[in-house]
Amino acid sequence: MTIDSDPVPATLRWAVWLLRAEAVALGLVAAWLIWSDLTARSTDLTSALWVTAFAVAGAAALWALGGALVRRRAGARAPAIVLQLMLLPVGWYMIQGGLGWLGLPLIALGLGVSGLLVSSPTNRALGFD
Incomplete structure (x- = not known):
């Protein structure tokens, strides 16, 4: 059994939880x-x-990327960010279609998780520092 002496930072834990x-x-x-x-x-x-x-594949991809990130696989960060940025146009068109109550939280979620994934503690945990 191995014990990881460097715990997963809160920013990465939150990003994985949200993914x-x-x-x-x-x-x-x-x-x-x-x-x-x-x-x-x-x-x-x-x-x-x-x-x-497409919905099934998206759910599987999000789950797998969360798992890869918790194992600190640096290569999972870019696809996770791309999926989060895809929420921006979806949210925008929901707002345009009168579903602002759903579009605004989707935009906030996409920006928030992207921010968590590029934060300094996450960068250090994934070996980008």
Whole structure:
């Protein structure tokens, strides 16, 4: 058994926790999409399956990136930041569509997790210092 003498900094712990929370939330959306695909009366099946697969893949990617970051894999930081920055246009278009109550928190979440991932303690923990 090995004991890591250098604990995971709070910024990295929070980033991982938020990435995992996003993965769970997107997994719930994927489950709803699967149910919707199975119970829809008429649909463009190909498009429905692609959207569902995208949600499942996104949830899996977020979960895996969280795991890689907690193991201090520096290569996981850039893809995690890219996924967080993808929340910005999604949030913007939600605001434009009248869903500001959901769009603003998504933008804040994307910027917040990105900030945690580029903070000095996280940089040191991932070996970027």
